[in-house]
Amino acid sequence: MYNCYYVPVAIPNLTPTDNIERSTDLSRQRRRDITLDIRGASSTDLGNGFYSYQWADIVVINPNEYLVCFLEGQNINVINGGFAPGDYAPMYAMESFPRRRNQWVVTVHNPTGSTRHLSLYLIAKV
Secondary structure: OOOOOOOOOOOOOOOOOOOOOOOHHHHHHHHEEEEEEEHEEEEEEEEEOEEEEEEEEEEEEOEOOOOOEEEEEEOOEEEEEEEEEEEOOOOEEEEEEEOOOOEEEEEEEOOOOOOOEEEEEEEOOO
16 A cells, blocks of 8 residues: 655745735726837848848836737748846736738736836747
């Protein structure tokens, strides 16, 4: 027969820590849409017709804001898109998906009470 031992499992504390600033006033949260074209981005040739496009630190996301970013271009096939915050405070990706053949959508939420910079990226095949 097997010997069985009971081992207590530590449950992580899911309560936010005190150093994370979050908005509790949901009425002050808002949504903003922006469209970024690849003509305004810096690009890197990845080879075989693939390119990486970057909009570095040109986008500002306001406090308690949902920012919907449409990354697009003419005659491209989007592969993937993403973002990078300018600092290490909380920022959340709500969605990231291809909307059309030539458009990627990234929705980001800034739950803090401060304005933040955001860099956006797109991988596409021309």
